[in-house]
Amino acid sequence: MKPVSELSGRTVVLGVSGGVAAYKSAELARLLVKAGADVRVVMTESAQHFVGPATFQAITGQAVWSDPWDARMPNGMAHIDLTRDAQLILIAPATADCIARLAQGRADDLLSTLCLARDEGCALMVAPAMNRQMWEHPATRRNVATLVDDGTYMEGPAAGEQACGEVGAGRMVEPADLLEAVLSHFTPKSLAGRQVLITAGPTSEAIDPVRVITNLSSGRMGYALAQAAVRAGARVTLVSGPTALALPRGVRRIDVASARDMRDAVMNNLSGTDVFVSVAAVADYRPASPSGRKIKKSADSMSLELVRNPDILAEVAARADAPFCVGFAAESHELDSYAQDKRRSKRLPLVVGNLVSDGLGSEDNLVVLYDDEGRHPLERASKAAVARAILEHISRLLKG
Template sequence: MLNGKDIVLGICGGIAAYKAAELVREITRGGGQVHVILTRSAREFITPLTMQTLSGNVVATDLFKLYEEKEIGHISLARRAQALVIAPATANIIGKIAQGIADDMLSTVVMATKAPVLIVPAMNEAMWENCAVQHNVDTLKQRGYHFVEPGWGDLACGVRGTGRMADIRDIIEELEWVLAPKDFQGQTVLVTAGPTREFIDPVRFISNPSSGKTGFAIARAFRQRGAQVTLISGPVSISPPAGVRCITVESAEDMRRAVTAHFKDATIIVKSAAVADYRPSRTAAQKIKKGDTPLTLKLERTADILAELGGKKGKRILVGFAAETNHITAHAAQKLRQKHLDLIVANDVSRPGMGFESDVNEVQFIFADGTTETLPPLPKEDIARHVCDRISTLLKNRTKK
């Protein structure tokens, strides 16, 4: 999402200014070009040389210096910016922007740019809660400025409270949302992710190695592109994406109930969860003690959630996943037909380093019309964007009919 993007980063004077160095690294790691503006106060905390070294671009400090031949500095940066991020943003810069004051390089670029502006406040808790600051924040939100709210924790003044600069990961996620096309605006998306657990007794269960990474990435990608997203997840160890409603479940039956409750409002459903196909026919009330004789478990089928949805999907777009170990295309295509899917995403989970728990996967798309498409090995975040792209195409094709 950041690849090839020109990001102007304004850094204000505050102890959190040092965190901007890591923000520059993350943007450049994602393929973006960062053009840094340091305010006079910011230069007391971090040097232009540091930011120039990290960004690979000249750092802007002087309102009246020509940073490009024949073009005034603030105009050049304002035109170049595809997004303007202010991190950390002080109470001072927030007040200036709210009042339309342009008296230095950063505030002037803000006034001159037509790019979206993302403001990341960092300040003492008392300052953040001050009614004047909150009034200015509300004013800017009403004007369309974007914010990543400050977090709670240890502050430079020696107290714990709200005011510390948001985590870099959260800033990057919001920046990607700001930059993403909003082709799913108005769509309500339901995504499932992760494994389920079917308990044998209070301490043992049947499950699988699904990490939920693909489903969480898909939910994040839909949200970035304007959709209202509900994510229903089994037990995983990753944090839910910002701006996504997340519902946690444990068993296949829990998943079925949650999906059924939210299905009616969804226009797009992506079932990437690895739901157990079988469960013990009886769950022991107490831990089963180890004995000399073998333990035999009687299993019964769980509900086929995807088939139930396929039978009542109507005009909704329904996408499934197929984790296979052999005859990948044939088995996935059969699943697509039997469950009335619009698209199925298949992968070979027997390949080392692919599929479950990995950060990389190689998938094949199989569409209802029989066409197929195979992607090379990609990070799961990239696969999620491809899934959204294919669903966007399905939506456009339906609109044309």
């Protein structure tokens, strides 16, 4: 099974109108290209006062368009041909003037005309950027409402300090967040209406106030699954051990430290859950009697008594109202044997297995999926790509 790429085969028309946030659009273009999209840039005349067409041409490797009479298009119909094989027009930044033109159905420059002439299969996404008073003006609010009623996707604006020195709503959403919006737009909503609960990261078991028992889990796999599940339309709660990872957009996170903290958080949020994915590297044991004070060095050796931690996945899977449970098995050897034993002993519909040398703490992963039909190896890929493939498999099992 080969993980599906992100924006490969997708064509995005990036519209840039004349606001100071146009400098961010160059980074957005880079991110879209990096994600595999074919990016065509259309600039308004005023946008070129803030950033030059040569910048976008260098980033995308394609000509930049701004003149509706541009003779480079063989039939002279750039407003038609630029979007006929595109799946999305993303305007970022979209100024108040640009939004007004779109709402009124104007066709007096290339960007507004191609938006008006696009097919139904080409969606329109708009990222507003303007002074806070312009954003709050009733005329702008009416125009935005008209676009939303027409089926336009509105991303933002964000709030914060603006170029004019004022503070409030009106900032363009950051390029990384706009990329996430685009990825979410193109992701099939295979988990729409589903509630997904995911555990991620390591747990931390106190020995004394400054020392802990933990492991090398980075949490990346769990966070990637949370992000992919949100893109697929799920409502996602992420119970996370200590990590340095950014929270994926649209995910609700509950921070915990110990295995018992994680167990309590899972049980308190299990109601209504359709899918429980136990990705966290939970410590099997914890110190029996943590010291309230720092243990001082006194002898050449030290004994530490350990006791078992709760098995969160086993407890959830054994419930009469258990959701669809997915376990992870990170092994140092005999992966097939241990992963299948874990699946059978805990009566899990799916276990994701990997050797610790193939993914623990790293950016990519090599995993095998185990279910009632047998083993399904995935190709080595980024954890984001592996997460998408895992969730597609979960979706198929849920439908089955």
